[in-house]
Amino acid sequence: MNRWRSTGALLFITAVVSLTTPVQAADITPIKFTTPNGMTVLVLEQHFLPIVEIHALVKAGSAYDPPDKAGVANLVASLLDEGTTSRSAKQLAEQIDFVGGSLEAKAGEDFTTASARILKKDVDLGFTLLADVLMHPAFSKHEFERVRSQIQGEIASDSDDPGHVAMKAFNQLVFHNHPYRWPAQGTEETVGKITLADVQSFYAKEYLPNQVILTIVGDLSVEQATALVQTHFGSWKKGTPQNRTTKKPAVVDKKSVQLIEKDLTQSTIVLGHGGISRNNPDYYAITVMNHILGAGGFSSRLMDSIRDKQGLAYGIMSHYDARMQPGSFWVNLQTRTEATNQAITGVLTEIKGIRDSPVSDQELSEAKSFLVGSFPLRLDSTAKLAQVLAQVEYYGLGFEYFSQYPKWIERVTKDDVQRVARQYLDPQHYALVVVGNVAKAKVRQ
Known part of the structure; x- marks a missing residue:
């Protein structure tokens, strides 16, 4: 299997x-x-x-x-x-x-x-x-x-x-x-x-x-x-593809909270909402924005704030799962039970922050350098190349993707980052899941 x-x-x-x-x-x-x-x-x-x-x-x-x-x-x-x-x-x-x-x-x-x-x-x-x-x-x-x-x-x-x-x-x-x-x-x-x-x-x-x-x-x-x-x-018989009637996912239009009881010393937190499709023209600006927010490892804002400054988590990341239809955006982390509310507040603060103010020149430069520099590593074997080629064709990205990706990333400006943060991040309407000791966590709803 x-x-x-x-x-x-x-x-x-x-x-x-x-x-x-x-x-x-x-x-x-x-x-x-x-x-x-x-x-x-x-x-x-x-x-x-x-x-x-x-x-x-x-x-x-x-x-x-x-x-x-x-x-x-x-x-x-x-x-x-x-x-x-x-x-x-x-x-x-x-x-x-x-x-x-x-x-x-x-x-x-x-x-x-x-x-x-x-x-x-x-x-x-x-x-x-x-x-x-x-x-x-x-x-x-x-x-x-x-x-x-x-x-x-x-x-x-x-x-x-x-x-x-x-x-x-x-x-x-x-x-x-x-x-x-x-x-x-x-x-x-x-x-x-x-x-x-x-x-x-x-x-x-x-x-x-x-x-x-x-x-x-x-x-x-x-x-x-x-x-x-x-x-x-050659002998495989052609057929009639199925009619696809699946509608786009509905937008999360309110704050939804689900608390799941498990007898643990830490709370596992996932916070986010709907995301984008892979062929969204803002994909590249969102990729840069998300790198700065939480996908950039130790250089990201979430890691700097939640881990380094507040000591609330060993690791924290934000993700955009771009699919054929709009996927999801989410932040995930684990924190000690008593710090659950503080961690949630910290995440929302960083989401608001990247919407409210332009990112710095250094943040923008470092994000773009990493994304451009690491791009060839996604193509460094026959297996990776075959996978990426198939997906480029599937999502209709065009084969110029391979030569243009670095240029599309380099083209992203600070204004672009703030624009897509305001458009695609919502600190008011989101889904929040907390798994852990619910009584001790006392999650504010």
Whole structure:
């Protein structure tokens, strides 16, 4: 289930890739074409190491789970490598292990990914196995029952983690009538309702070649990649994509508080509200603003105020989860129970502060330097490149993204930061979840 399979040779080659071959963002210009059955294919030749990454993005994630059966997309993805009509799970594992490759599948909120990483000499096997799990999953009753039970066990163990509990409750408040309110893996209750027929139906409706973005990165020519795609995916029958009727998440228009009792010495706090979609034109200004506020580690305002000056938390971060539809913004931390109200007040003070006054020249400069400087690290392996390429295509960002990202970040001004802080941060209307000793915390509501 969502296994990572690999042996030493490929791991070693992968580990040295960034040491021997620095990726230049401006050099990332993939060849794009559409197959007769509607599959979008992106090929990026990189011949410095004999590795090929084959990465399939299927435009179906947990946001498209049937009502009251959250977790179907995740269960489908988890079963892909648990046996096909011609190979058992053991045979799949042995064949990919024998050549030192890897095979992986994972469902997220907006999409599912399945990928194979392989040495160039074994590339035909990589295509064979990836195509087999995508096109011919067996969905045997035995594996379905076993994997579903395993997922339920993982969900149950998560209920002991106050961070998981807090985020689950936070998403319920922020996305209360939207599929994003559920964890991608579902809940014990919803997963228990899922039948094998649900899994088979979801797969049949959603796993279509014209719903797939296939990215191929590595030591392979465009001609070789094209031939392999045709050989292994050419027989996949095109279908009619489902009508998407999901509405955008409703805006949080009031302060909502949920207190969850757990006998702990610390309070786990999550505070935030709705966020933005990935293709929002303000994404880059928000990225800079959020880095200054709380995503920038020890240089962020939240860390400086809540951790260093007030000593209320070991760590604190703010996040923007940008998805196909507007995601969420949140701040999370843990603090001693008696300091719960002080920490919440401190977070709201910093949110108000970045809205009310321009950031300093130094803050702006340091944030932009970090974001521009760290960008190549997101592209320093074939696996990362294939993932990012697929998402750039999925979100419609355009391939100029790779050369323009640094310029878009550099273009952000202090006025931009304050404008987006005022527009996208709301210290009056937010969801607040506190997990801990409720009686001692005495959270003001």
